[in-house]
Amino acid sequence: MGLVERKLKVFYRKTKKGNIIKVVREHYLRNDVWCGYEGCRECECEKPILDMPDISDSTLVPEPHFIMIDTNVALHQIDVLCDDSITNVIVPQTVVGEVRHRSLPIYKRLRDLIETSSKKFYVFTNEHHNECYVEREAEESANDRNDRAIRVACWWYKQHLRLCNQKIILLTNDYANRDKVRVMELEAYTTKEYVSSLKNRPGLLDIVASGEEDKGEDTITQRCLYAPHWSMDKIRQSLKTGKLRQGCLKTSRNNFLEANVLVEGLDKSVLIQGRLNINRALNDDTVAVELLPEDQWCRPANVIIDQEKQEEENKDKEEADEDAIKKEDDLLAAGQGEGELQPTGRVVGIIRRKWRQYCGIIKKNEITESIIKSRGELSYEQAQQRIDDPNMQDDLTNSLRNLNMLAKQLKKKRIDAGALVLASMEVKFHVDPDTDTVVDIVAKQHLETMSMVEEFMLLANVTSAECTLKHFPDCALLRRHPAPPHSNFESLLVAAKSQNIELDVSSNKTLAESLNNVTRDNNPFFNSMLRIMTTRCMMQALYFCSGTLEPTEYADIIVHRLLAVIIEADRTYPDLLNPKKLADLSQHINYRHKMAQYAGRGSAVITAIQLTLYLDKREKKKEKKNPTKGAEPMEVDKIHAPEFEFNEKELFVKCGSVIIRPFDHLKIQVTVDTSDVQHQRVVSKLIEPIIPGFSVPSLKRESSEPKETTSKKRKK
Amino acid sequence: MEVISPEGLRQDGRTALCLRDISCRLGLYERPNGSAYIEMGNTKVLAAVYGPREVRSLSKQNLDECVIQCEMSRIAACQGERVRRPRDQRTRALSLQIAGVFHAAIRKTKYPGSQIDIYVQVLQADGGVTSACINASTLALVHAGVELVDYVVSCTASINKSMPLLDVTQQESASGCEVTVSILPNKGSVVSLDCAHTLHLDHLDEVVDLAMKGCQQVYKAMSQEVETYLQDKHAIMSHR
Numbered sequence: 001m002g003l004v005e006r007k008l009k010v011f012y013r014k015t016k017k018g019n020i021i022k023v024v025r026e027h028y029l030r031n032d033v034w035c036g037y038e039g040c041r042e043c044e045c046e047k048p049i050l051d052m053p054d055i056s057d058s059t060l061v062p063e064p065h066f067i068m069i070d071t072n073v074a075l076h077q078i079d080v081l082c083d084d085s086i087t088n089v090i091v092p093q094t095v096v097g098e099v100r101h102r103s104l105p106i107y108k109r110l111r112d113l114i115e116t117s118s119k120k121f122y123v124f125t126n127e128h129h130n131e132c133y134v135e136r137e138a139e140e141s142a143n144d145r146n147d148r149a150i151r152v153a154c155w156w157y158k159q160h161l162r163l164c165n166q167k168i169i170l171l172t173n174d175y176a177n178r179d180k181v182r183v184m185e186l187e188a189y190t191t192k193e194y195v196s197s198l199k200n201r202p203g204l205l206d207i208v209a210s211g212e213e214d215k216g217e218d219t220i221t222q223r224c225l226y227a228p229h230w231s232m233d234k235i236r237q238s239l240k241t242g243k244l245r246q247g248c249l250k251t252s253r254n255n256f257l258e259a260n261v262l263v264e265g266l267d268k269s270v271l272i273q274g275r276l277n278i279n280r281a282l283n284d285d286t287v288a289v290e291l292l293p294e295d296q297w298c299r300p301a302n303v304i305i306d307q308e309k310q311e312e313e314n315k316d317k318e319e320a321d322e323d324a325i326k327k328e329d330d331l332l333a334a335g336q337g338e339g340e341l342q343p344t345g346r347v348v349g350i351i352r353r354k355w356r357q358y359c360g361i362i363k364k365n366e367i368t369e370s371i372i373k374s375r376g377e378l379s380y381e382q383a384q385q386r387i388d389d390p391n392m393q394d395d396l397t398n399s400l401r402n403l404n405m406l407a408k409q410l411k412k413k414r415i416d417a418g419a420l421v422l423a424s425m426e427v428k429f430h431v432d433p434d435t436d437t438v439v440d441i442v443a444k445q446h447l448e449t450m451s452m453v454e455e456f457m458l459l460a461n462v463t464s465a466e467c468t469l470k471h472f473p474d475c476a477l478l479r480r481h482p483a484p485p486h487s488n489f490e491s492l493l494v495a496a497k498s499q500n501i502e503l504d505v506s507s508n509k510t511l512a513e514s515l516n517n518v519t520r521d522n523n524p525f526f527n528s529m530l531r532i533m534t535t536r537c538m539m540q541a542l543y544f545c546s547g548t549l550e551p552t553e554y555a556d557i558i559v560h561r562l563l564a565v566i567i568e569a570d571r572t573y574p575d576l577l578n579p580k581k582l583a584d585l586s587q588h589i590n591y592r593h594k595m596a597q598y599a600g601r602g603s604a605v606i607t608a609i610q611l612t613l614y615l616d617k618r619e620k621k622k623e624k625k626n627p628t629k630g631a632e633p634m635e636v637d638k639i640h641a642p643e644f645e646f647n648e649k650e651l652f653v654k655c656g657s658v659i660i661r662p663f664d665h666l667k668i669q670v671t672v673d674t675s676d677v678q679h680q681r682v683v684s685k686l687i688e689p690i691i692p693g694f695s696v697p698s699l700k701r702e703s704s705e706p707k708e709t710t711s712k713k714r715k716k
Numbered sequence: 717m718e719v720i721s722p723e724g725l726r727q728d729g730r731t732a733l734c735l736r737d738i739s740c741r742l743g744l745y746e747r748p749n750g751s752a753y754i755e756m757g758n759t760k761v762l763a764a765v766y767g768p769r770e771v772r773s774l775s776k777q778n779l780d781e782c783v784i785q786c787e788m789s790r791i792a793a794c795q796g797e798r799v800r801r802p803r804d805q806r807t808r809a810l811s812l813q814i815a816g817v818f819h820a821a822i823r824k825t826k827y828p829g830s831q832i833d834i835y836v837q838v839l840q841a842d843g844g845v846t847s848a849c850i851n852a853s854t855l856a857l858v859h860a861g862v863e864l865v866d867y868v869v870s871c872t873a874s875i876n877k878s879m880p881l882l883d884v885t886q887q888e889s890a891s892g893c894e895v896t897v898s899i900l901p902n903k904g905s906v907v908s909l910d911c912a913h914t915l916h917l918d919h920l921d922e923v924v925d926l927a928m929k930g931c932q933q934v935y936k937a938m939s940q941e942v943e944t945y946l947q948d949k950h951a952i953m954s955h956r
Contacts (some may be wrong), residue, residue: 093721
């Protein structure tokens, strides 16, 4: 019992350094590797695993039998093996080793199967079996050697089991392997054949993975219709040597199967004919072209071959790609013109694609799939200038004016229905391009064009929401601003009251109207400031799924997908219509949105600090007015304050004889406290009204244009 | 790389408690007084003994007993990558260790004032190098006719995932440890104990026990070879 022979495995391996070392390992052969069958008299197996059922379930193999699997079956059909009806399987050691090498997850699953006693999977150590040992022959690849080892093992089993009248079959995916096995007078079947023959498990055939007839990777490349594009390195090399030419591809207007490439150095453009030669290049792409030999040069075709028409004609005919290509080639050949021969070539690679902007066209609130035809790009300011300039009367400007008019009408409609117009002053930082520092802070101007874009965006959103809700009443993802609780408004109301203003917050429409009626003659910013405070009271927009009650998160993508399903441009997937999944998704998006907002605000503060530092540096003691810039409430230095009295009910702060109410004018000094390098803060100090012991003197003799401030109370 | 498969076999097909194939030969060379060659798996070691002879440097001479010196070297091709120096700190340490081992085995008092030199050369190293050196030296000494108390037999053992392994290869010891034990097999006493890499104290006992059992098996193989050698010699002698 034990070792009978010693073999040497010799191979070469490359080390990390790049050296080649010769590896010599011992390989012992044993005479005590058992077959694992409990009914076998020959073997002295202590714990036999395999037993034989009385009847066979397969119509192909009427007698009860064992199954031996090969590597491909283990790798690709592991799901079939996991099925309860597959038991009494012999897994050669070769297969286990290969699976371990190729895929650890599948190896784990295989090991689990082996350990499950009810599955009766037995690992046969054929590599160390003195009768099953197979050495690699010259010119034989490792894979072929392994396949041969499995065949030999199967053959050994057949001989061995003959003594106890049992049968074994080999399961393999490779047709070539299967045929070789049959030559050895063994029974072999592909997984598909075997599974189809099982009487009691009709559903198992679904689990059989397809793609059985993979004869290797060569066929995949052969079946590709277009020649694969060359790698960028190869193209670059070939361009240098002159083997390839680079140029801009222009497809022919009349003929979609023809294109021209304008190449530097050649006075004539290079002709590209046929779909295969154009090789998936589109108009205006920068392509690399290989010139064909002169005897293959063609003349440009003089027929008009229209792509859409061709597709229409061929729509109903199901034909193989090769036939379609042949047809096209025939068309081209038939239409050969009588001009001169033009240098002809083929596209071997695309250096740069011409990217186009695509947008949608909305027809009468109808949802369709469309492509944007971009006429140009304009910034908000540029568009506004165009609209305002009466001298500009070109098509683009006039259409802009029309859109503007439409937008105004849409807005009026919304406001009549009770829309709330809020303000949130957004700031813009001017950055000096040379030194890359922040040099100024300005308020973003609100232009008409901005409202215009806003209106159409809203229109698109509303239309999509209505459409999705109509088609998917219980799983449309919608977005709404929930009505804020009354408590949110309390601070706003009190502040307004201190200025003798009553705001009606019962509905959005009433609030809008109240806000519109509030003005202060001496304070043009007053209305905006009030609106800003109102905005702060609002709740964040929430996404929710119409099928559930909780507010959830929603992404534009989901809406797009739903819309695509509605217009049948795309298919659904199960999760899209699952309200619970959408609900979870929505929550996640809400969270991320909030965090992004905080991050945005934080970055504004940081940039404000940077700006203040910069200005401080530039003019050391320049007094800066703090305009209403929508920044976070600055800290008011109250530490050295003489007694300050804060009246909550009537909302004012009193110190001595000075009373400060919300919306009063103040002059403050803004600096950066850099005492703590890691936590620099913007500090504002009061200049006017003068409070002895608290306010600081003005650092600048003459004050520039006064700008309003508002003392924002720290929220309790 | 799993050292031992769930089926109970190691990478080379041995079970956990199985020794590698041992083959040895005595008397390869004419010039040294004794020479031997041993192969334990892929580990191949040559040993040559010069002595007992006159002491080289009189300062080292001991008039009560003999001086034992050992010099071990490795050839450049003994491992996968070429070894830079045949004699370095590591080999010097091992040489001292081997010499120390034979202090216990050679009847030194029988050769006062003399010197016995053992030269060991490692031709191929694949785990258990020290053991092979000691075993080869024993055989060479036997061949040289030096009086020994007993054979000195050495073997390695290791432990992998609570499974003790006997006679580990370099690949197997790299992921665990390698414990080398040398004993006087007939007396059963341990002459040297050495551990490479790390071994938890809890496992020490079972690993050393296993190594000692392995040594007995090695002793059997070695003594068999010596007997065969003697029988051949006797046969040749008796024919003359």
